[in-house]
Amino acid sequence: MVPVQVVGIATCNTPPTISDIANQTTNENTATWAIPFTVGDAETAAGSLSVSGSSSNTALVANANIVFGGSGTNRAVTLTPAANQFGIATITVTVTDADGGAAADMFALTVTCATGTNGFDADGDGVPDVCDNCPTTPDATQANTDADALGDVCDADDDNDGVDDGIEVPCGSDPLDVTFPLSRPERIDGAFAGADDDGDLAVDELLPPGAGGFDCDGDGYLGSTEDHVYSYLPQTNGDQKTCQEYDAGFPNPSGGVRPSKRWPADLNMGTGSGNRITLIDLTTLLAPIRYFGTNVGTNPSDVRFDLVPGTAGGGPTHINLLDLTALLAGATGNPPMLGGVRAFGGPVCPWPP
Numbered sequence: 001m002v003p004v005q006v007v008g009i010a011t012c013n014t015p016p017t018i019s020d021i022a023n024q025t026t027n028e029n030t031a032t033w034a035i036p037f038t039v040g041d042a043e044t045a046a047g048s049l050s051v052s053g054s055s056s057n058t059a060l061v062a063n064a065n066i067v068f069g070g071s072g073t074n075r076a077v078t079l080t081p082a083a084n085q086f087g088i089a090t091i092t093v094t095v096t097d098a099d100g101g102a103a104a105d106m107f108a109l110t111v112t113c114a115t116g117t118n119g120f121d122a123d124g125d126g127v128p129d130v131c132d133n134c135p136t137t138p139d140a141t142q143a144n145t146d147a148d149a150l151g152d153v154c155d156a157d158d159d160n161d162g163v164d165d166g167i168e169v170p171c172g173s174d175p176l177d178v179t180f181p182l183s184r185p186e187r188i189d190g191a192f193a194g195a196d197d198d199g200d201l202a203v204d205e206l207l208p209p210g211a212g213g214f215d216c217d218g219d220g221y222l223g224s225t226e227d228h229v230y231s232y233l234p235q236t237n238g239d240q241k242t243c244q245e246y247d248a249g250f251p252n253p254s255g256g257v258r259p260s261k262r263w264p265a266d267l268n269m270g271t272g273s274g275n276r277i278t279l280i281d282l283t284t285l286l287a288p289i290r291y292f293g294t295n296v297g298t299n300p301s302d303v304r305f306d307l308v309p310g311t312a313g314g315g316p317t318h319i320n321l322l323d324l325t326a327l328l329a330g331a332t333g334n335p336p337m338l339g340g341v342r343a344f345g346g347p348v349c350p351w352p353p
Contacts (some may be wrong), residue, residue: 013097013099013100015097015103016040018037018038019039021035021077023107023109024107024109024110025112026079028081029084031078032079032080035079036075036076036263037075044097044099050095051095051096055089055091055093057090059082061111062082066091077091087141088108088143091108125139133186134151139151139152158175160178163185171207172200172207185207185211185217185240186240188237188241206236206237212227219264221241221263222239222240228306231303233261268320304319306323308323
């Protein structure tokens with residue numbers, strides 16, 4: 001007989017099995033019962049199978065509040081909702097065998113408001129107004145990404161990062177990212193320089209096409225306006241800067257009328273006017289050069305006073321009363337500031353790094 005050397009035998013691991021777990025319901029501030037399920041595996045003893053769980057809505061059911069019991073084939077899971085929270089979470093239960101094979105089952109847990117079905121329901125979503133995180137906007141799921149007082153369907157800032165959801169996508173960031181660091185539109189000034197602000201793994205890249213119709217850096221000005229105001233400078237990224245930086249090479253800097261390269265409304269860097277709007281900034285429309293009532297182009301820097309581009313509504317000249325109204329528009333205008341108030345009512349840089 002000729003000896004035969006056995007080099008190796010390939011083995012095939014059969015994944016474990018898990019029974020179906022039905023959707024569950026519990027009341028606010030009430031843990032579920034021990035929900036039974038079974039597990040099994042062809043190669044690994046049932047007692048050696050490990051089980052784990054995860055929640056799609058950790059503000060409602062934290063992963064740590066998914067607790068397992070039982071032994072062998074017969075297991076159980078108990079879910080404890082967060083205090084005073086209600087809504088819906090998808091729970092995933094995973095069983096893993098000794099060889100790394102895994103199987104999972106998903107089911108929905110509905111946590112009902114403490115008042116049950118009683119109480120007035122203005123939006124007809126099945127959640128009484130007293131418990132509804134958006135009482136006038138239907139949402140039976142009560143999804144609340146940032147776990148604040150407002151549900152996602154009526155929250156203008158779902159991830160609570162200080163940037164309105166309506167501008168995050170067109171400005172290149174994620175309005176539902178609640179992991180640190182929070183995703184915000186890419187900035188290139190101060191502490192934001194050299195950092196990946198929007199979470200796309202790129203650093204200091206330009207804003208997406210079409211972003212000019214939005215205020216991506218939070219300074220109160222649309223990107224298209226900033227491109228226009230800064231057209232006398234060789235820069236194309238004005239809507240990615242809000243921190244103070246004055247134009248040292250600005251033409252005709254007499255009287256301290258040296259403008260910001262980063263914030264259009266800062267027309268004068270004089271005492272008490274640095275990086276904010278005061279009467280000093282408004283006087284620069286009249287002296288030392290009478291910019292008010294002129295057309296863009298009479299001076300290389302005139303365009304910076306054309307805060308509302310064009311001539312419509314303010315007479316035949318580019319720099320007119322319409323540009324002043326940009327500074328007086330109130331909290332909903334662009335920019336919402338006067339008397340030293342910045343966009344968002346915030347500091348020099350609206351968002352922390």
